[in-house]
Amino acid sequence: MSDSSIRRPTQTVLRAENLSRDVAAKALVDNVSFHVRTSELLGIVGPSGSGKSSLLRLLNRLDEPTSGTVYLEEQDYRQIPPRELRRRVGMVTQRPFLFPGSVAANLRFGPAQRGEILPDEEISLLLDRVRLPGFASTDVSVISGGEQQRVSLARTLANRPEVLLLDEPTSALDEESKRGIEELIVELVHDRGLTCVMVTHDRDQARRLCDRVMLLEAGRLAQIGLAAEVLGA
């Protein structure tokens, strides 16, 4: 991402309005409204089954809201073609789900969907950014879990997203790998101006990384505010 793409810190990039999702008569997400500003890292916390991941999946329309909608740059996302929306709102999941082949092939996947060829220099830059220099030709089957998650992050960044959704990106990693990914996220948000929404079950992690935190309980928004306000000091 170029520095010119960094926006003023007060601009709302993503806004959810009365978002709900029901499955089999059960409300997974229940009338949730919030917004995320440029260069902000918003955390979503809550107990297991509170709808954190379900809410995140609504933000890039991997699932369809039962009611309510999301505005991306003030445009209703139902007016945006799904593939364009998902390029602009990238997602990194708990498990990296890398495609068989080399690291470079994984990074090329997203741009290739639009007929673009990701240049080798861009691949090197992305791998430098996620601290995996020289891994381009490495087969993904021989790298560690932490490295796989970095490749997953670089693969999403190769699409040049405006918003990054992170679904418990460190929950499957050891402590050292977790710290490495956390540093990367902070750098992407605070140094490079990426807007980020992160689901985490780790309140300490939310306290460490997030500017604001929203607490979900039974699919409902229980509280939203500065991390210290919601989670305590």
Add this chain to the structure above:
Amino acid sequence: MLKSLFHSEIQLGLAQAGVASLLALAVILLARRRHVHLEGDAAIALLRGLVQIVVVGSVLALLLKAPRWSSVFLLAGMVLAAGSISARRARNIPGALKVSTWAIAVGAGAVTAIMTWAGVIDTAITSLIPVGSMIIANAMNTNGLALNRFRAEVLAHTGEIETALALGATPPTTVSRYVESSIHSSLIPAIDNLRSLGIVWIPGLMTGMLLSGAKPLYAAIYQFVVIAMILASSGLTSLLSTTMIQANAFSPAEQLVLKGSAQNQ
């Protein structure tokens, strides 16, 4: 032994069916001892199969006196039944019945029509119905295998598919490798039938032709023709059904809708 006990052909046939069913039930009871419970399904399938084939035999007896074109209706009825049976292999996939029926109708119908036009299948009811039914039955099996495999592959790779969607891939791109493996695995029986023809098995049609006095060499070649037709119709059915069903696995907003019950949350 049975022939000495039963002098009527119908009675003999029913007795033979009874012996074959008992043998099948004995094997099913053996499986039960290994905690494989097939008895309910198998008993119903045996009874249903016997009733259905007796009904078809009776209909055939009537049709022998009917005009040739009337066989088209019987074959169409078979296609509808095959679509319904085959669609059960694709639970949770919306529109599976429609997809199965169309795929079998086009796959089996096109091959049967071309081969009848070319004179390979005789238009006599006694030829068209048995050969057509073999083609339809095999298309049904292939369709069921293809849909079942596709469903299993998608359920096993939900994470990979949704990751690709999240990266901006089109639905067909995200499932292309699973479509390929579904087509491949669904055609294994048809290909193995061709491979083993004459070595491992001599199919019923050839046996029937020999019993009715056809020359062995012609009966053998015609059997190859039928098995090759089955491969063609099965291949076409599998291609069509997997192509059509992959669209049904996704919503218009390109969301994966074919999921296990737990994954829907």
